[in-house]
Amino acid sequence: MSAYCQKCGAENIDNAKFCKSCGAALYFEAEQKNGTENRTSKSSTMQTVKKVLLWIVVLISLISAFVLFYSIQEQKKMGS
């Protein structure tokens, strides 16, 4: 099996990354890159969602801790 350059049509060996004739990246390499980019963008979106969720959880726990602390202070004031 051999790979043909999309730019100049030169025949290259199957696992060649670049055309031996014109130096262009071979088509199957470009397809692989596109697939990787799609996966990377999807996973980065997931990472952003996870970060946002983490911040929401942190904010909720901070607010609830503050509310709990404030209510305890109010109860102490009422007691004394």
Ligand SMILES: [Zn+2]
């Ligand atoms: Zn070429």
